[in-house]
Amino acid sequence: MEIKPNNSEKVFADNILLVTKTDLKGNIIYANRNFLNIVGMSEKRLIGAPHNIIRHPDMPKIIFKYLWNSLEKPEEIHAYVKNICNDGSFYWVLANVTPSFENSNQGKKDKVIGYHSSRRAPSKAALEIIIPLYEKLLEAEKSGGIDASEKIMSTLLKEKGVLYDEFILSI
Numbered sequence: 105m106e107i108k109p110n111n112s113e114k115v116f117a118d119n120i121l122l123v124t125k126t127d128l129k130g131n132i133i134y135a136n137r138n139f140l141n142i143v144g145m146s147e148k149r150l151i152g153a154p155h156n157i158i159r160h161p162d163m164p165k166i167i168f169k170y171l172w173n174s175l176e177k178p179e180e181i182h183a184y185v186k187n188i189c190n191d192g193s194f195y196w197v198l199a200n201v202t203p204s205f206e207n208s209n210q211g212k213k214d215k216v217i218g219y220h221s222s223r224r225a226p227s228k229a230a231l232e233i234i235i236p237l238y239e240k241l242l243e244a245e246k247s248g249g250i251d252a253s254e255k256i257m258s259t260l261l262k263e264k265g266v267l268y269d270e271f272i273l274s275i
């Protein structure tokens with residue numbers, strides 16, 4: 105059943121890490137205690153569920169396209185993500201999502217066996233940039249689909265002369 109979003113925000117301390125691991129399809133195979141607490145779902149409900157179980161309708165599709173494009177390379181990526189909780193409230197994170205390699209030397213030729221994400225509380229300054237940007241991307245997607253939001257992002261990155269991940273880490 106889909107969760108109905110409301111405007112209540114959950115914030116968490118700077119030293120807290122929210123961690124999940126997934127299989128190659130993005131199904132959750134591990135969630136740490138902090139993640140379970142903030143989402144307000146049981147391990148039983150989350151384990152085996154696709155990660156979009158906590159997808160918030162305010163998230164533009166293009167961000168997840170960047171995410172999966174990087175993971176398939178396989179490379180890590182950073183992203184600001186608004187997630188939904190079981191009670192309809194939301195929380196913002198700065199996520200670092202990386203491929204999990206079969207061997208620990210993280211060589212690109214190693215087999216990817218899944219993915220994992222570590223999330224921290226984002227800075228207020230970054231959210232002041234991200235919130236209006238995501239609103240613009242979402243609006244563009246409503247009329248012009250992901251092509252429209254991709255165009256906005258590529259124009260922005262070109263203007264700044266940076267790659268997506270460089271932009272995210274610079275704000």
Ligand SMILES: Cc1cc2nc3c(=O)[nH]c(=O)nc-3n(C[C@H](O)[C@H](O)[C@H](O)COP(=O)(O)O)c2cc1C
Pocket residue numbers: 124125126129130154155156157158159160163168171185187201202219220221
């Ligand atoms: C390790 C990992 C962590 C993810 N974390 C989130 C997350 O916190 N929130 C989210 O909405 N999607 C997350 N995703 C992306 C989802 O798999 C999915 O692509 C996204 O929710 C968009 O859903 P959709 O493809 O059904 O539109 C994560 C994916 C991976 C591989």
